[in-house]
Amino acid sequence: MSRRIAVGQGSCGIAAGAHKVASALLPLLAGKDITLSTVGCIGMCWLEPIVDLYEDDRLLARLVKVQPQHTAAIAEAVITGDLSGVADLMITPEDNAFLTQQTRIALRNCGIIDPESIESAKQAGAYSAIGRILSAENGMTPEDVIECIKVSGLAGRGGAGFPTWFKWNAARQAAGDEKYLICNADEGDPGAFMDRAVIESDPHTLIEGMLIGAYAIGAQEAIVYVRAEYPLAIKRLEQAIFEAREAGYIGKNIMGSDFSCEFRIKAGAGAFVCGEETALIESLQGQRGMPRLKPPFPAQSGYWNKPSNINNVETFANVAWIITNGGEAFAAMGTEDSKGTKVFALTGKIRRGGLVEIPMGMTLRQVIFDIGGGIRDGGTFKAVQMGGPSGGCIPASLLDTVIDYKKLAATGAIMGSGGMVVMDDSTCMVSMAKFFLDFTAKESCGKCVHCRIGTKRLQEILTRIVEGEGQDGDIELMEELCNAVRDGALCGLGQTAPNPVLSTLRYFRAEFEAHIREKRCPSHTCTALLHYAIDPEKCRGCTACARNCPVYAISGAVREAHEIAPEACIHCGKCMTVCKFGAVTVQ
Amino acid sequence: MNCECSRQHSDLSLLEPVFAEYADVKGSLITILQHAQEIYGYLPSDVIYCIAERTGETPARVFGVATFYTQFRFQPVGKYLIMLCDGTACHVNGSARIAAAVQEYLHVENGGTTEDGLFSFSIVACLGCCSLSPVMMINDSTYGSLTPELVLEILKDIQAKEAAE
Known part of the structure; x- marks a missing residue:
């Protein structure tokens, strides 16, 4: 019997203080027969830092929101085996339901294994699938592998949902001996962090999935293109590649077979458009990341004009599981059109935010309310944004929509890479649309006129609307522009850039009209449209508002009702924050 | 010229x-x-x-x-580079208030550097720590669940550390 303490140390856990907890535990365990290990992210971000206590492989207790001052009690508990001293820190059954309602395949080892140890990954089964494929007696041919992936129904998890087997097969069939396998880990959608979590928590699963892909298409080199903003992910992946090479899983004649594959990491340099596969290839070649015209597709002519296959991190993270458990097991989950599971990054105004992996076919309501616990701070659900700058907002009336590529696309949003940002009634949908257009206008690479200038014009119109200068006809003008940008752009960035505007117009048109016609922001977000006033009945004349007003727009004598001069007011809201009597109102 | x-x-x-x-x-x-x-x-x-x-x-x-590429800079940066996330989750959870607090306290614009050369401030796209939103990174450290008060505390700590050296 041996006991072990595992401290969750993904980027989020570390930001919440997991390093401090681990450093405080270390001296307390000196000389004791207790192991202190690092694990990745379990995905229950709102409970970080998280500390798990194990006896052999059995989880004794999961402790949450742990701070350095709790470490003495934790050390005592794990040394004596008496957990009563840490009872207050244990996860509640309600919070634990966040995990028990999930089905984890891509995230199967996240938060459980030590991402910096290949031994830990191997104990969890890493490299057994590639071992089986390469075994001399009952191995699998590349065609067998592609067939297995075809049976599974696995589709690209980066957003587009293209069948994985089809891309692999096209690259396999392409003429030429020199081929490349590329992993797109340039996770640029604001509000999405699934890929970061997989690389930080379970890098060997990604490496194994890529090895299988490289074997299937006949590639000799595998490249991971990672965002430079993810330093911890890069560090752990470097370590994992090093260990895998030492262990003979990377390099020449892998596991004694005639399959050879080299690995390397390329750090991106910050350009959202590089998530588009041909732009990513340009960037890998040291160029500006501007998309190419398709066809030819990368499967025919990609990196250095050689046949190349590009998949997303989450897609690869499913591959080894599918080989081990069979394509049928994966296809047994999900809906007719969408098989298997999907990982979502649940964030925003949600009570329990984090990583959620569920079988396709669950409803949005189940994910947001049953797993995520609904809206935090007593707010009311207004919309959920899916698919980032390429996606759209889904309103409350469509909460029973089933998670499936086609069903989500029918709402005007998309499955996307998995960002799921929940908004409550304090979020203004016009300013949300502006937020995304600010983003795409900035990230447009400039190659296509419609995207470069169209997104800029859309951004300008949205800016004037939130600043109270919207004009009659703006809505129609935006709709016309949206269609032009969608039809005139070469790549996915431009073609989908209008989605945030079109989907908010579709479901929240009245909010746009209120901004334009009534110069009013119904959710009280757009500062230029707010009108502050002091209720003379409630005002006690304490002068707090007048003293705090940065532009001296409030006048009134002591113990008499105060007044705001509307022409001087800059709508900062300071008076409302400092008023102790609730006398300041906003409209 | x-x-x-x-x-x-x-x-x-x-x-x-x-x-x-x-x-x-x-x-x-x-x-x-x-x-x-x-x-x-x-x-x-x-x-x-x-x-x-x-x-x-x-x-x-x-x-x-x-x-x-946004990663490359053509002006020297301060000793501490503050990158404030303005991804969707941070935006919904009030990153604008954090930006205002930093700018007011350090008298620095987005993309600028303080006169003493200690801090540079930059508003960036998603840092991928959405569950801790609003989030910022200072050099390689990530700070989450920010409030205007907390961010000032963090900046003052750095200033105090620098003054002591």
Whole structure:
């Protein structure tokens, strides 16, 4: 019997203080027969830092929101085996339901294994699938592998949902001996962090999935293109590649077979458009990341004009599981059109935010309310944004929509890479649309006129609307522009850039009209449209508002009702924050 | 015309190990620029000319690539680079209030550096720590669940640490 303490140390856990907890535990365990290990992210971000206590492989207790001052009690508990001293820190059954309602395949080892140890990954089964494929007696041919992936129904998890087997097969069939396998880990959608979590928590699963892909298409080199903003992910992946090479899983004649594959990491340099596969290839070649015209597709002519296959991190993270458990097991989950599971990054105004992996076919309501616990701070659900700058907002009336590529696309949003940002009634949908257009206008690479200038014009119109200068006809003008940008752009960035505007117009048109016609922001977000006033009945004349007003727009004598001069007011809201009597109102 | 580059005298010998490893590897321009920025903290124009010469590219193309990517900077940055996330989750959870607090306290614009050269401030796209939103990174450390009060506390701690040194 041996006991072990595992401290969750993904980027989020570390930001919440997991390093401090681990450093405080270390001296307390000196000389004791207790192991202190690092694990990745379990995905229950709102409970970080998280500390798990194990006896052999059995989880004794999961402790949450742990701070350095709790470490003495934790050390005592794990040394004596008496957990009563840490009872207050244990996860509640309600919070634990966040995990028990999930089905984890891509995230199967996240938060459980030590991402910096290949031994830990191997104990969890890493490299057994590639071992089986390469075994001399009952191995699998590349065609067998592609067939297995075809049976599974696995589709690209980066957003587009293209069948994985089809891309692999096209690259396999392409003429030429020199081929490349590329992993797109340039996770640029604001509000999405699934890929970061997989690389930080379970890098060997990604490496194994890529090895299988490289074997299937006949590639000799595998490249991971990672965002430079993810330093911890890069560090752990470097370590994992090093260990895998030492262990003979990377390099020449892998596991004694005639399959050879080299690995390397390329750090991106910050350009959202590089998530588009041909732009990513340009960037890998040291160029500006501007998309190419398709066809030819990368499967025919990609990196250095050689046949190349590009998949997303989450897609690869499913591959080894599918080989081990069979394509049928994966296809047994999900809906007719969408098989298997999907990982979502649940964030925003949600009570329990984090990583959620569920079988396709669950409803949005189940994910947001049953797993995520609904809206935090007593707010009311207004919309959920899916698919980032390429996606759209889904309103409350469509909460029973089933998670499936086609069903989500029918709402005007998309499955996307998995960002799921929940908004409550304090979020203004016009300013949300502006937020995304600010983003795409900035990230447009400039190659296509419609995207470069169209997104800029859309951004300008949205800016004037939130600043109270919207004009009659703006809505129609935006709709016309949206269609032009969608039809005139070469790549996915431009073609989908209008989605945030079109989907908010579709479901929240009245909010746009209120901004334009009534110069009013119904959710009280757009500062230029707010009108502050002091209720003379409630005002006690304490002068707090007048003293705090940065532009001296409030006048009134002591113990008499105060007044705001509307022409001087800059709508900062300071008076409302400092008023102790609730006398300041906003409209 | 006043050309800045004639006044810049970066120690170009620091680039030699980078050239030794990458100058002959095709497609390495971005990697070389990343290493150069690590060495100098930004990309001085004489460094860009030097890279162009050694890689056989035109200076225009090297500038073209460098300006395409947000990671590359052409001005020196402060000792502490504050990157405030304005991804969707942070935006919904009030990153604008955090930005205002930082700007008011440090008297610095987005993209600017404080007069003492201690802090640079930059509003960036998603940092991928959405569950802790609003989030910022200062150099390699991530800070989450920020409030205007907390962010001032963090900045004051750094200033106090620097004053003590």
